[in-house]
Amino acid sequence: MANILHRIGIKTSSIDEVYRALTTRDGLAGWWTTDTKGEGSHVGDIVAFRFGAGGFDMNVKKLHAPNQVEWEVVAGPEEWIGTTINFELKQDGDYIIVLFKHLNWKEPVEFMHHCSTKWAIFLMSLKSLIETGKGHPNPVDVKIDNWN
């Protein structure tokens, strides 16, 4: 199994605001993709994220406000199905730290390399959303390669 790991620090005193950006439709649409359907605020919620033609459906598996959010991918590209996405939030001085994990890829395929870089870009969009009020969600996301 192969995993994608990231760490960002968001300059804010409000861990609740960061948690809300991961557990509400408006929050998620503000940094990942504007085409988000579903709330993600209760365990068992299905949230549908779309990027043009494709996208992902997430089943909310775990919520411990304001520190933990976990999704299981239930629809999307074959490589994503059954993988787990986990956000851990904690305060460290003037920052809320987000530890991100996209776990249990079957193989470290080229598409996983792409998704790793792209997750970094979207987490920086989350940081920007909280710090400045403005994220860069799809379709105005920063492009990294010929796959977007």
Added chain:
Amino acid sequence: MANILHRIGIKTSSIDEVYRALTTRDGLAGWWTTDTKGEGSHVGDIVAFRFGAGGFDMNVKKLHAPNQVEWEVVAGPEEWIGTTINFELKQDGDYIIVLFKHLNWKEPVEFMHHCSTKWAIFLMSLKSLIETGKGHPNPVDVKIDNWN
């Protein structure tokens, strides 16, 4: 063992220009850190990268122009020692694709999460250097958290 993987696509027809940015002092100083000593253009070269007080020394292990560059970390933070950094370059349409791997971390520690995100930021700096003539190397790199 845990690995960091990334993929960027650089809009250029010159794979040689990307290869030079990985195998010359001026190239490396243009996207990773301005405080770079050594060339990295021959197997066995030691290149010293510094970021303020800390940094890394790399031993160039493998060079196959213009497609492969591999370094072994011979000095730096304990978690980096003995890890391997590999760049694979290839053309895909209008892009030069860079597949990046930082291999063989002993444990997926919090510092590895940080380095994964930071590598994405520096690879985007490499992309910017080639596409626009201007990278964002340390100390003008994009900050991601309270560790820099």
